[in-house]
Amino acid sequence: MGVPVIVAEDIGKKYIIDHQKRGGSSSLRDIVTDTLDNWFSRKNDSGFAEKEEFWALKDVNFSIDQGDRIGIVGHNGAGKSTLLKILSRITEPTTGQIKIDGRIASLLEVGTGFHPELTGRENIFLNGAILGMSKNEIKQSFDAIVDFAGVEKFLDTPVKRYSSGMYVRLGFAIAAHLNPEILIVDEVLAVGDTEFQKKCLGKMRDVSESGRTLLFVSHNLTAIQALCNKSFYFEKGRLIDQGETTHIVTNYLSKVSHKMLDKHWDTIDSAPGNDQVRVKRFKLFPEYQDDLNHIDVRTPINFQFEFWNLVEGANLNLSMHLYTFTGECIFNVGTQSEPFAKGIVSGTCEIPGNFLNDGSYVVSMMIVKDTSTVLYNMEEALVFDVEDYRENVTWYGKWPGYIRPQLNFSIRQTEHVVND
Amino acid sequence: MASSQHTTTIKAGGSEKDYWKDLWLHRQLLWILSKRDISVRYKQTLLGVAWSVLRPLMTLVVMVFVFSYVAKTKGDPNVPYPLMVLSGLTIWTFFSNTFGQISSSVLINSNMVSKVYFPRLLMPLSAVAVGFVDFLISFAIFMLMTPFFDYQISWQIIYLPFFILLTFITSMGFGLFFAVLNVKFRDIGQLIPFLIQVGMYACPVGYSASLVKGTWYEKYYNLNPLVGIISGFRWCLLGENSYFNPQSLYSTAITSFAILILSLIYFRRKENTFVDYL
Numbered sequence: 001m002g003v004p005v006i007v008a009e010d011i012g013k014k015y016i017i018d019h020q021k022r023g024g025s026s027s028l029r030d031i032v033t034d035t036l037d038n039w040f041s042r043k044n045d046s047g048f049a050e051k052e053e054f055w056a057l058k059d060v061n062f063s064i065d066q067g068d069r070i071g072i073v074g075h076n077g078a079g080k081s082t083l084l085k086i087l088s089r090i091t092e093p094t095t096g097q098i099k100i101d102g103r104i105a106s107l108l109e110v111g112t113g114f115h116p117e118l119t120g121r122e123n124i125f126l127n128g129a130i131l132g133m134s135k136n137e138i139k140q141s142f143d144a145i146v147d148f149a150g151v152e153k154f155l156d157t158p159v160k161r162y163s164s165g166m167y168v169r170l171g172f173a174i175a176a177h178l179n180p181e182i183l184i185v186d187e188v189l190a191v192g193d194t195e196f197q198k199k200c201l202g203k204m205r206d207v208s209e210s211g212r213t214l215l216f217v218s219h220n221l222t223a224i225q226a227l228c229n230k231s232f233y234f235e236k237g238r239l240i241d242q243g244e245t246t247h248i249v250t251n252y253l254s255k256v257s258h259k260m261l262d263k264h265w266d267t268i269d270s271a272p273g274n275d276q277v278r279v280k281r282f283k284l285f286p287e288y289q290d291d292l293n294h295i296d297v298r299t300p301i302n303f304q305f306e307f308w309n310l311v312e313g314a315n316l317n318l319s320m321h322l323y324t325f326t327g328e329c330i331f332n333v334g335t336q337s338e339p340f341a342k343g344i345v346s347g348t349c350e351i352p353g354n355f356l357n358d359g360s361y362v363v364s365m366m367i368v369k370d371t372s373t374v375l376y377n378m379e380e381a382l383v384f385d386v387e388d389y390r391e392n393v394t395w396y397g398k399w400p401g402y403i404r405p406q407l408n409f410s411i412r413q414t415e416h417v418v419n420d
Numbered sequence: 421m422a423s424s425q426h427t428t429t430i431k432a433g434g435s436e437k438d439y440w441k442d443l444w445l446h447r448q449l450l451w452i453l454s455k456r457d458i459s460v461r462y463k464q465t466l467l468g469v470a471w472s473v474l475r476p477l478m479t480l481v482v483m484v485f486v487f488s489y490v491a492k493t494k495g496d497p498n499v500p501y502p503l504m505v506l507s508g509l510t511i512w513t514f515f516s517n518t519f520g521q522i523s524s525s526v527l528i529n530s531n532m533v534s535k536v537y538f539p540r541l542l543m544p545l546s547a548v549a550v551g552f553v554d555f556l557i558s559f560a561i562f563m564l565m566t567p568f569f570d571y572q573i574s575w576q577i578i579y580l581p582f583f584i585l586l587t588f589i590t591s592m593g594f595g596l597f598f599a600v601l602n603v604k605f606r607d608i609g610q611l612i613p614f615l616i617q618v619g620m621y622a623c624p625v626g627y628s629a630s631l632v633k634g635t636w637y638e639k640y641y642n643l644n645p646l647v648g649i650i651s652g653f654r655w656c657l658l659g660e661n662s663y664f665n666p667q668s669l670y671s672t673a674i675t676s677f678a679i680l681i682l683s684l685i686y687f688r689r690k691e692n693t694f695v696d697y698l
Contacts, residue, residue, distance in 0.1 A: 015696070085695070089430060089537035092692040097431035104428070112535040115456055117463040126456055129449040130536055158463075 003066045005182060005213055006087070010096035011060040013082050013237075017052045056082040057093070060239045062232065066102075066181075069214040071228030071245055073221065073252050076379050078234040080217045084108060084186050087215065102181030102213070105132055109186075111171025116160035120151055120170060123159050127174050141177040148199075149173035169196060176203045182213045201226065220327035221249050253325065253360075261384060268308055273376050276314065277367045280306040280344060282381045284363075287353075296389040297404055300353040303382070305365055306346045315339050315370050318347045325360035325383075330402050337371045357404040358388035439688070443539045450542050454549030457521075461550060476513060476558040480506050487626045496628045498661040500569040503562070504654065508625040510558040511583070511653040515591050515646060516616045517551035522595025523612050526603050530698040540691035544599055548588065555584075562657070574659030583653045586676055590645050593679030596687045603690075603697050624650050630663035645679075648672030 057079040064070055072080045085091045087098065088106030113130040114123050124145055128138040138145075146152055149170040151162075159167060185204065204227055208214045218224055224231065224245060231248035233241040241251055264281035265271035271278040285302040286295045295301065305318060317337035322330045335347055363382040367375045388399065462468045480502065487493040488501045495504040525547040526533065526540065533540065566573055602608040623646045624632075632641050641647060648668040655664035 086430060089428070089692075090534065091695045092430065093432055095432060097429060100428040100430065101426070103426050106536065109535045113529075113532045115460055117460045118456065122456075122459070126452055129452045130532060130538065132538075135448050 004063045005066045005101045006062075006064040006098065008060060008062050008096065008098040011057055011083075011086065011093050011098065012055060012095035013057040013079075013086060013091070014094040015054045015056055017054050055237050057086070057237045060096070060237075062239060062242060064213060064215070066213055067208075067211045068230055069208040069228040070216065071224035071231040071248075072215065072217040072234065073224060073231060073248065074234035077236075079237040080234055081108075081186065082237075083234070084184055084215070084217055088184055100182065103132070104182040104184065105175075105178045105180035106184035107131075107175045107178075107186065108184075109171075110168050110175065114159055114167070114171065117158050119158055120146075120155045120162070123170070124174055127171065131175060131178055132180070133178060137179070145170075145173045145177050148176060165196075172196070172200060172203075176200075180212070182215070183207055184215045186217045187219070218327065219323075221253075222326045222328065225249055261382060263381065268310075271308070272378065273307070276309075276311050276369070277316075277375050278308045278310065279376065279378060280308055282306075282365065282378070284382055284384055289353075294387055295384060296387040297356065297358055298353045298389055299386070301351045301356075301384070303349045303351075303363065304346065305348075305381075306344055307367060307376075309340045309342055309345050312342050313339050316345065316375075317368050317371060319366040319368050320349055321364045321366075322351075323362040323364065324402055325362060328402065330356075330361075334368070337368070354406040355403055356386050357399055357401050358386050359402075360385050439539060443541060446538055446542055449538055450546050453542060453546035457546060457550045458553055472554050472557040473561065476506075476509060476554075476561060479513075480509060483509065483626050493627050493631075496630060496661055496663050499658050500571055503566060503569055503571055503658060504628065504662070505626055506562050506565065507654045507657050508623075508650050510555065510562055511587060511650055512620060512623060512625045512646070513558060514551055514555035514584075515587050515649075516619065517554055518548050518588070518591040519595045519598075520612055520616060521547035521551055522591060523598035523602055524609065525595075526599045526694060527609070527698075534695050534698055540694060541687065544592065544596055544687075547595075548591075551591075571658070573657060576656045576659060578656075580653070580656045583649055583656060586645075586649050586673065587653075589680050590649065590676045593676060593683045596680075596683035600687055600690045603694050619646070623647060628663050629665075633663075642668050642671065643675070645672045645675045649676075 060079075060083070072083070074080050082091075084106065085108070086093050087100075088104070088108065090106075090108075111123075111127060113127055115126065118126065124142065125135070125138055129135070133141075146155065149166070149172075151166055151170055154162065154166065159170070162170070183204075201223060204214065204216070208227060214227070216224065216228060228245045230243065231245040232239055233248050233252050241248055262281075262283045263279075264283070265279065268278050271280060273279050281304070283304045285304065287300045287302065288294075289296075289298055303320070305320075309316065315337050316339075317335045319332060319334040321332045324330060333349065361384055362380050363384075364377065364379045365381045366377045369375050390399075462471060465471065467474065483505050484502050487505065488495075495501040522544040525543040529543050532538075533543075563573070598608055598612065620626075622644060629641075629647055629651045632638050635641075648665075649672060651662070651664040652669065652672075654662045
C-alpha cells in the first residue's frame with residue numbers, strides 16, 4: 001500500500017462554448033459567414049462576446065494509491081465524466097499532467113464498438129480488442145465470457161437480433177474479463193435489471209479485492225459506499241473534498257440537500273433543451289396540511305411541467321422518474337403520447353399523500369417523441385425533502401423502506417380462548 | 421504483457437513519445453478492425469461478394485462505351501483500349517475507395533472514439549483493407565481478361581508493388597487530411613464524392629496521359645501525383661507500348677511523401693481533440 005499509481009497535477013479542461021449555434025457540428029458556411037460578419041462589424045464591438053470559455057475541470061490535484069477504490073461523486077456537470085475521459089485518454093487536458101503506472105482499462109459504456117451485423121462470437125473478439133485485450137487473453141476467457149453472459153445459443157447470431165438485455169450482458173461479460181491494473185467504470189450499473197446489477201457489483205468487488213485500483217463514478221451512493229474506500233467530491237469542475245467514503249458521502253448529502261422546488265426560464269433562448277423542445281418551467285406544489293409549510297409524509301405533492309414544443313405536430317409524452325437521494329429509482333410514470341402543435345405544453349402529476357417515506361427525493365423528467373426517442377432528459381429537475389410524521393406511534397427509529405403507503409392492513413380477533 | 425511496467429503520461433499537447441510503440445502494440449486491433457470492415461461489407465446483400473466483381477466490370481463497360489464508341493478517344497497505339505481503361509480503373513478505384521474510406525474513417529467510428537482510447541491512426545489504417553480487397557479482385561479480373569485481347573503481360577510487372585505502395589501513400593496523405601477536417605466540418609462528407617468524380621476525369625483513367633503531352637498545361641497536369649502513378653501502373657502491366665515518363669516518378673514520389681508527412685503531423689496534432697467535436 002501507499003504506492004501512488006495515478007498522480008494528477010493541476011488538471012484543467014477548457015471548452016469554448018459557442019452560443020450562436022445550437023448543437024450539431026459547425027459547417028464551413030457558418031465559419032465563413034461568421035468570419036465575414038465579424039470582419040465587417042468589428043468596429044461595432046459586438047461580435048465575439050458570443051464565445052464563452054468554460055472550464056469543465058480546473059486545478060484538480062490528486063494522488064491515488066495502488067489498491068485504492070475511489071468513488072467519484074458530484075452533480076451532473078461537476079466534471080466527473082470529463083475527468084474519466086481524460087484518465088482514459090479519450091480527450092486531453094488543457095492544463096496539467098497525469099502520470100499513470102500500469103495498464104488502464106476504462107469502461108465508459110457497455111459493448112463499445114459492437115457491430116450490429118457481426119455475430120456474438122465476432123463481437124467478443126472485436127470488443128475485447130477495442131478494450132485492449134490480446135487475442136490470446138480473449139481466447140482464454142472466451143468460454144467464461146459466454147457463460148457469464150448466458151448467450152451460448154446465440155453465439156452465431158448477429159447481435160442486432162439480440163434483445164437489449166442480452167446485448168448489455170454480453171458487453172459487460174467481456175469487460176468483466178479484462179485484467180487491467182487500473183479499472184475505470186462509469187455508471188454502467190445504471191443499465192440492466194437488478195440481478196444483472198448485482199452481478200456487476202459482485203464482479204467489481206472481485207476486482208477491488210484482488211488489489212487492483214478502481215475508479216467508479218455513479219449517482220448511486222449506496223453502490224459507492226459498498227465498493228469504495230475513498231471518494232472524491234467534485235463541484236463545478238473542482239475537486240472540493242476527498243477522503244474516506246463515509247465522510248465524503250455525508251458531506252455531499254448535506255451540501256446538496258438544498259431543495260429545488262421551482263425552476264423556470266423566461267425566454268426560449270436561455271432555456272435548456274434543443275431544436276425540438278425547450279424546458280419552460282418545472283414546479284412542485286405541495287398541498288400543505290394544517291397550516292404547515294413543509295412537506296411531510298402526509299402531504300400530497302403536485303408537479304407541473306411546462307415546455308415549449310418547437311416542432312409542429314410532434315407526438316410527445318412525458319416520462320417522470322422519482323429517485324431516492326442515493327440514486328435508487330422508486331418509480332417511473334409516463335403520460336399518453338399525443339400530437340402537439342407548436343407552443344407551450346404543460347403536464348401535471350400528483351403523488352398522493354401517505355405514499356412516500358420520509359427522505360430526500362430527486363425527480364427527473366424526460367420528454368419523449370413517438371414513445372421511443374428521448375428528446376430531452378432533465379436529470380435532477382427537482383429535489384425535495386419529505387419530513388417524517390407519525391401519529392399514535394411511540395417508536396421513533398428510522399421508518400424502513402422507500403415508500404410508506406397506507407394500505408388496508410388490519411387486525412382483529414378471530415377466535416376467543418374460552419376460559420374454563 | 422499483463423505485468424509489464426507500463427507508464428503513461430497524459431498532458432496537454434498529447435504528443436506522446438511512445439505513440440508508435442503504442443500503435444505497434446495495437447496491431448491486433450488493426451487486424452480485427454480491418455476484418456470487421458471486410459466481413460460487414462456485403463452482409464444482407466443478395467449478391468454478396470459478387471458485387472466486388474460486378475462493379476468494376478460494369479464501370480469498365482460504361483467507360484469503354486463512352487470513351488471509345490461515343491467520344492472516340494484514342495488510347496496508346498498497340499494497346500487494346502479496354503485493357504488500358506481497365507488497368508487505369510483498377511488503380512484509380514483502389515485510390516478513390518481508400519481515399520474515401522480514410523476520409524470518413526474517424527466519423528464512422530465516432531462511437532468508439534468517444535468511449536475508448538486507442539491510437540486514432542488505426543482507423544484510417546484499417547479503412548484501407550476494404551479497398552485493397554476490392555483492388556485484388558479487380559486486378560484478378562484484369563489478369564483474366566488479358567488473354568482475350570491477345571496481349572502479353574510485360575516483365576515490368578515486377579515494379580507493380582512499388583506503384584501500389586505509392587497509391588497507398590497518396591491516398592493516406594490526402595485521406596488523413598480530410599479525415600481530420602471531416603470531424604469538424606461535415607461539409608467534407610459532401611465534398612468527397614464530388615472530388616472523386618472530378619478526379620477521375622482529371623487523371624488519365626479513361627484516356628492516356630500522352631494526350632496531354634506537349635500542351636501548355638502539361639506542367640500543371642503532372643503536378644497531380646496520380647498522373648504518374650496511374651501511367652506507371654499501366655506501364656508495369658502493358659509494357660513499353662503504354663505511355664509513361666519515368667522522369668515524372670521523382671516528383672510524384674516526393675509530392676506523395678510530402679503530403680503524407682504533412683497530413684500525419686496534422687492528424688497527430690488533432691487526434692486527441694476529435695472527441696470534442698464528435
